[in-house]
Amino acid sequence: MAEIDRSSANVITRIARKIYHPIGFTKGYNFAFWLVYLGVFLGFTISRLQFLDFYGVFCSATAKSATSHAAPGECFYFLQKPYTIGIVLHLATILPASLLVCIQFIPVIRRKATLLHRVNGYIIIILSVLSMVGVYIIAPRTFGGGFDAQGLLGALSVTFLWALLMSYISIKRRQIEQHRAWMLRAWFWAGSIITGRLIAILVLKVLKSPPYYAMPCDKIDSMLQDRTLDLYPECLSFYSGANPQQNVVVRAEFNHPTSVVEAAAALDAVFGMAYFVAFLLHLFGVEIYLHLTSSETRHSGHVSSSKP
Numbered sequence: 123m124a125e126i127d128r129s130s131a132n133v134i135t136r137i138a139r140k141i142y143h144p145i146g147f148t149k150g151y152n153f154a155f156w157l158v159y160l161g162v163f164l165g166f167t168i169s170r171l172q173f174l175d176f177y178g179v180f181c182s183a184t185a186k187s188a189t190s191h192a193a194p195g196e197c198f199y200f201l202q203k204p205y206t207i208g209i210v211l212h213l214a215t216i217l218p219a220s221l222l223v224c225i226q227f228i229p230v231i232r233r234k235a236t237l238l239h240r241v242n243g244y245i246i247i248i249l250s251v252l253s254m255v256g257v258y259i260i261a262p263r264t265f266g267g268g269f270d271a272q273g274l275l276g277a278l279s280v281t282f283l284w285a286l287l288m289s290y291i292s293i294k295r296r297q298i299e300q301h302r303a304w305m306l307r308a309w310f311w312a313g314s315i316i317t318g319r320l321i322a323i324l325v326l327k328v329l330k331s332p333p334y335y336a337m338p339c340d341k342i343d344s345m346l347q348d349r350t351l352d353l354y355p356e357c358l359s360f361y362s363g364a365n366p367q368q369n370v371v372v373r374a375e376f377n378h379p380t381s382v383v384e385a386a387a388a389l390d391a392v393f394g395m396a397y398f399v400a401f402l403l404h405l406f407g408v409e410i411y412l413h414l415t416s417s418e419t420r421h422s423g424h425v426s427s428s429k430p
């Protein structure tokens with residue numbers, strides 16, 4: 123029985139090698155990690171390509187529409203200048219860059235089509251820098267625009283740009299191993315925006331006693347219109363014009379069966395924490411991956427060109 127198990131394991135290993143060797147991988151676990159990470163990243167990017175139709179899909183119709191694909195209430199700002207420019211710039215650059223970077227991390231293409239790798243690399247860097255300009259424009263309004271959200275976005279965008287710069291400097295100095303490490307860092311850190319979503323939803327689903335979050339009346343009005351005053355009477359000073367910046371305290375309950383405002387407050391409240399935890403996980407995760415693959419280099423005696 124053990125003999126049969128061993129021989130079928132050998133067959134599976136041989137078949138797997140026939141798949142990952144031609145792609146340019148030397149180790150199965152390397153390939154498995156690459157496949158899972160790139161699969162999730164590519165899947166996320168493809169599913170978001172529809173957002174390039176900004177007015178038709180992402181922020182469909184008007185700010186008062188409940189059918190947009192953005193988080194509740196976000197389109198109230200995204201349909202105003204300069205935030206429209208920021209979010210459109212971010213989406214129109216980061217989505218193509220994310221598609222192109224998937225090609226970049228296929229080892230065989232990098233080794234056999236150096237020119238493609240080089241041109242693709244420059245395009246990705248330019249698109250990435252532009253996408254972060256977009257982030258800086260929308261940061262004051264993203265998910266409540268609080269200090270937590272702005273701090274997180276600042277940290278994520280600066281480290282992402284820093285890693286791209288280090289990667290560029292390394293390749294100019296012909297330091298291939300360093301170039302690979304910094305590119306992997308840049309895109310693994312950027313991938314934390316996917317994990318952040320999962321953590322945010324998980325936390326909000328299991329949260330027993332929801333916190334409260336301050337939300338401006340103009341954003342609430344964009345979601346509730348004439349029901350605003352019934353639910354949030356403090357918004358009277360906003361409608362009367364006495365205080366256009368009036369904020370009210372909203373219960374941040376994601377699972378609330380009817381209130382879209384409470385769901386928006388929940389997302390605003392959890393954004394900074396969830397994405398920060400995700401960023402930390404990715405920060406350490408990529409170092410573990412780099413460590414694992416560098417020991418592989420030492421054992422096999424191969425150079426980095428065989429790794430993603």
Ligand code: HEM
Pocket residue numbers: 166167170173192193196212213216217220257260261263264265275278279282311312313315
């Ligand atoms: C360093 C990395 C990144 C930062 C700092 C960043 C930041 C942001 C911000 C602030 C928003 C607006 C969120 C809102 O208020 O609704 C956003 C939206 C979005 N970003 Fe990024 N982003 C980054 C990387 C990426 C990557 C790698 C992708 C890849 C596909 C991506 C795809 C999107 C999409 C599709 C949206 C639309 C909203 C959504 O799907 O939730 N971003 N990003």
